[in-house]
Amino acid sequence: MSFRSGFVAVIGRPNTGKSTLVNALVGRKVAIVSNKPQTTRRGVRAVLTSDDHQIVFTDTPGFHKPRTLLGSRLNDLVGQVTQGVDAIVQVVDAADGVGRGDAFVFERQVYGFTGSKICAVNKLDVLRNHDEVPQLQAAAEIGAWDEVVPVSAKTGRGVGVLRDLLAERLPEGPAYYPADAVTDQPLEDRLAEIVREKALAVTRQEVPHSIAVVVEELEKQDALTKVHASLIVERDSQKGIVIGKGGETLKTIGSRAREEMEFLLDGKVFLDLRVKVLKEWQRDPKALQRLGF
Numbered sequence: 001m002s003f004r005s006g007f008v009a010v011i012g013r014p015n016t017g018k019s020t021l022v023n024a025l026v027g028r029k030v031a032i033v034s035n036k037p038q039t040t041r042r043g044v045r046a047v048l049t050s051d052d053h054q055i056v057f058t059d060t061p062g063f064h065k066p067r068t069l070l071g072s073r074l075n076d077l078v079g080q081v082t083q084g085v086d087a088i089v090q091v092v093d094a095a096d097g098v099g100r101g102d103a104f105v106f107e108r109q110v111y112g113f114t115g116s117k118i119c120a121v122n123k124l125d126v127l128r129n130h131d132e133v134p135q136l137q138a139a140a141e142i143g144a145w146d147e148v149v150p151v152s153a154k155t156g157r158g159v160g161v162l163r164d165l166l167a168e169r170l171p172e173g174p175a176y177y178p179a180d181a182v183t184d185q186p187l188e189d190r191l192a193e194i195v196r197e198k199a200l201a202v203t204r205q206e207v208p209h210s211i212a213v214v215v216e217e218l219e220k221q222d223a224l225t226k227v228h229a230s231l232i233v234e235r236d237s238q239k240g241i242v243i244g245k246g247g248e249t250l251k252t253i254g255s256r257a258r259e260e261m262e263f264l265l266d267g268k269v270f271l272d273l274r275v276k277v278l279k280e281w282q283r284d285p286k287a288l289q290r291l292g293f
Helices: 018-026 069-081 100-110 129-140 159-169 187-202 236-243 245-265 285-290
Strands: 004-012 044-049 053-059 087-093 116-122 147-150 212-221 224-233 268-277
Touching (some): 004 018, 004 100, 004 159, 018 044, 018 053, 018 087, 018 159, 069 285, 087 100, 087 159, 129 147, 147 159, 187 212, 187 224, 187 245, 224 236, 224 245, 236 268, 245 268
Parallel strands (some): 004 053, 004 087, 116 147
Antiparallel strands (some): 044 053, 212 224
């Protein structure tokens, strides 16, 4: 029996549900999810292995018109991820309406690509049945797709169809990762992203965009893992918001993050969170380098 394998870039505008779809495709949580735009800031690889294929998905930041140096670098990252892959899945948001922003992404990232080009029309669970057809038609008209697949990453509808289509289109090849691998993200990055996801859930307005998280120290002692992490913001006012009245907001972030870390690590976690200000870090080349962007 032949074995198929390959790399798939998952791209699209901010907030189309790319991370939720990647998690649904591999059957477990690898990428953090949030209803805030620009949640994904790195190319997160998620690995799906079966008896006859291995698909390596890369979740990408939302492609957008950047307003900061960080935004420009995230767009550059999307371009890098789409180089040398076997397939591109562009995710569009049927609930928000397929339109010019999606066409912009296609023109910049998909047009001219010689591998498989698939459009995943997501969030169909939000629409009434008779509203689906116009969105699918609008998606089909964006460009020359090999397939247009209706999906709901949230409910799982169409996810298996998309997975099978991708597996069929992959070339014959070896497994690039061990069969039990789910991601190539370093543990420190996964833990930092868990903290950031919880911080995104409890902060509002401009604060989520200004949050970065760094794991400063990771120490394993028998059944206990000690995690020392810093939440980085851009202004003193944001620091106050993240800490909250009497430290309540930071406490909420910490308890939610610790719970998920314990599930991931299958053991007890001691989590020490600090909040630091790094002025206008999204626009500062040195600060971005320090934070790994």
